[in-house]
Amino acid sequence: MSLRHALIGLLAEHPASGWDLSKRFAEVLGNVWPAGHPQIYGELRKLREDGLIAVDSEGPRGRTTYRVTPAGLAEARRWLTSGSVDHTIRLESVLRSVFFWLMTPQELAGHLDREAAYFHGLAELYRELGAAKDRGDFGRSPQTESLRTAAEAGARVAQALGGWADWAKSAPHTGPGPAVIAAGPAAAEPGEPG
Amino acid sequence: MSLRHALIGLLAEHPASGWDLSKRFAEVLGNVWPAGHPQIYGELRKLREDGLIAVDSEGPRGRTTYRVTPAGLAEARRWLTSGSVDHTIRLESVLRSVFFWLMTPQELAGHLDREAAYFHGLAELYRELGAAKDRGDFGRSPQTESLRTAAEAGARVAQALGGWADWAKSAPHTGPGPAVIAAGPAAAEPGEPG
DNA sequence: TTACACATGTAACACGTTACATGATTTT
DNA sequence: AAAATCATGTAACGTGTTACATGTGTAA
Numbered sequence: 001m002s003l004r005h006a007l008i009g010l011l012a013e014h015p016a017s018g019w020d021l022s023k024r025f026a027e028v029l030g031n032v033w034p035a036g037h038p039q040i041y042g043e044l045r046k047l048r049e050d051g052l053i054a055v056d057s058e059g060p061r062g063r064t065t066y067r068v069t070p071a072g073l074a075e076a077r078r079w080l081t082s083g084s085v086d087h088t089i090r091l092e093s094v095l096r097s098v099f100f101w102l103m104t105p106q107e108l109a110g111h112l113d114r115e116a117a118y119f120h121g122l123a124e125l126y127r128e129l130g131a132a133k134d135r136g137d138f139g140r141s142p143q144t145e146s147l148r149t150a151a152e153a154g155a156r157v158a159q160a161l162g163g164w165a166d167w168a169k170s171a172p173h174t175g176p177g178p179a180v181i182a183a184g185p186a187a188a189e190p191g192e193p194g
Numbered sequence: 195m196s197l198r199h200a201l202i203g204l205l206a207e208h209p210a211s212g213w214d215l216s217k218r219f220a221e222v223l224g225n226v227w228p229a230g231h232p233q234i235y236g237e238l239r240k241l242r243e244d245g246l247i248a249v250d251s252e253g254p255r256g257r258t259t260y261r262v263t264p265a266g267l268a269e270a271r272r273w274l275t276s277g278s279v280d281h282t283i284r285l286e287s288v289l290r291s292v293f294f295w296l297m298t299p300q301e302l303a304g305h306l307d308r309e310a311a312y313f314h315g316l317a318e319l320y321r322e323l324g325a326a327k328d329r330g331d332f333g334r335s336p337q338t339e340s341l342r343t344a345a346e347a348g349a350r351v352a353q354a355l356g357g358w359a360d361w362a363k364s365a366p367h368t369g370p371g372p373a374v375i376a377a378g379p380a381a382a383e384p385g386e387p388g
Numbered sequence: 389t390t391a392c393a394c395a396t397g398t399a400a401c402a403c404g405t406t407a408c409a410t411g412a413t414t415t416t
Numbered sequence: 417a418a419a420a421t422c423a424t425g426t427a428a429c430g431t432g433t434t435a436c437a438t439g440t441g442t443a444a
Contacts, residue, residue: 001403002286002289003403003404005293006289006292006293009292009293009296012293012296012374017423017424018423018424018425019422019423019424022423028292029289029292031283032283032284032285032288032289033284033285033286033289034282034284034404034405035404036404036405036406037423037424037425038404038405038406038425038426038427039403039404039405041424041425041426042425059423060412060413060422060423061411061412061413061422061423061424062411062412062423062424062425063422063423063424064423064424070376073296073374076293076296077296077297077374080290080293080294080296080297080301080305081297081301081305083304083305083308085286085287085290085308085309085312086286087286087287087312087316088228088284088286089225089226089283089284089285089351090226090227090228090282090283090284091226091227091283091347091351092196092227092279092280092281092282093279093281093347094226094344094347094348094351095196095200095223095226095227096274096279097340097343097344097347098200098203098222098223098340098341098344099199099200099203099206099270099274099340100274100339100340100343101335101336101337101339101340102203102206102267102270102271102274103271103274103275107274107275111274111275111277114277114279115279118279118281141295141368142295142367142368142369142370143295145294145295145365145366145367145368146291146292146293146294146295147292148365149291149294149362149365150288150291150292152358152361152362152365153285153287153288153291153355153358154288156354156355156357156358157283157285157288157351157354157355157358159354160350160351160353160354161347161350161351163350164346164347164350164351167346168343168346171339171342171343171346172339173336173339174335174336174339175336176336180206180267180271182264197431197432211395211396212395212396212397213394213395213396216395228432228433229432230432230433230434231395231396231397232397232398232399232432232433232434233431233432233433235396235397235398236397236431253395254394254395254440254441255394255395255396255439255440255441256394256395256396256397256439256440257394257395257396258395258396
């Protein structure tokens with residue numbers, strides 16, 4: 001149910017259309033909670049039906065902006081203060097690591113180099129974003145303070161995963177036996193099982 | 195498609211039943227990639243239809259164990275070496291931080307204390323798991339080396355988030371204006387909008 | 389003989405993604 | 417006049433969760 005509350009939260013800043021909200025997810029929030037426009041339009045309809053948001057204005061070519069209702073604001077605050085955070089994490093990078101033993105040392109080294117480069121680059125991006133907010137490049141408001149905090153999380157998590165990839169390069173890695181390699185790296189022709 | 199490949203990967207270690215695989219997800223893999231038993235049984239059926247796994251044995255009370263086929267092993271290795279990792283991350287803890295400005299300083303402090311405690315505890319758990327693997331408590335094999343690497347990732351990410359929560363406690367936080375508070379912390383009675 | 393753990397599955401629903409469809413406004 | 421961007425939505429599909437249903441083997 002996080003999308004629901006994220007939408008209310010964004011509308012609490014100022015009214016916005018489904019299109020606006022899609023863009024904010026694509027540019028900022030999508031890094032921790034992806035959502036495409038079909039999902040957003042669907043959820044906006046439900047939120048409107050439930051009275052948590054209301055139509056604020058209708059503009060050219062069907063543009064409809066929404067604003068939070070008092071009930072919506074209360075619901076967002078209830079979500080934030082209720083204490084039951086869903087700590088479920090999905091990290092394909094780490095899931096893969098459970099199966100590193102199926103890769104040859106060469107394959108693994110290449111993989112870890114790419115992962116390290118990706119995460120270090122991402123960390124740098126978030127660090128720069130945080131520094132820009134500290135400089136006040138986007139003005140100062142309670143909202144930008146919160147985004148500053150979120151950027152810090154991104155920087156720290158990306159840094160942690162980049163450091164992990166570096167560390168993994170020097171960790172012991174025995175690699176798969178010949179029988180596994182014999183299955184081939186890509187081809188799916190079942191030969192003689194050995 | 196990660197569940198599919200994770201199941202093949204687990205079966206590459208040794209044959210197992212849907213029940214066995216469900217338990218391994220619940221105990222280990224579920225921390226980075228949750229999967230309930232209905233999803234696992236469904237995916238096993240598809241994998242069997244696609245010839246990537248095969249029935250290995252049938253035991254008492256309908257227990258069916260599966261093993262990988264050569265085609266399945268090749269597919270798992272193709273997935274691991276293909277280079278296109280899905281870096282999508284969903285972190286409700288960080289998503290919430292974007293809306294910290296809707297909480298009072300008191301509410302936020304309480305929230306961050308709980309988050310810090312949770313993540314520091316989790317980090318400690320993974321660190322201990324890593325140390326146990328380093329001591330060889332679970333024997334030594336390519337597979338346990340890989341699990342050691344995965345535990346390191348868990349420890350580092352949890353540590354990063356715990357440190358972030360500590361940091362956020364001392365970061366500036368203006369908090370919401372009176373109009374937001376007036377909406378109440380939980381009640382959903384729409385009063386006079388102001 | 390009662391209870392518990394084993395073991396498998398279906399059904400219904402919720403959430404999320406991709407592809408498709410439509411049309412208006414603005415820019416080139 | 418053509419192309420790009422704005423703006424909204426539906427349809428189909430895939431993934432993931434919760435609840436339900438069923439029956440067996442083992443231990444108390």
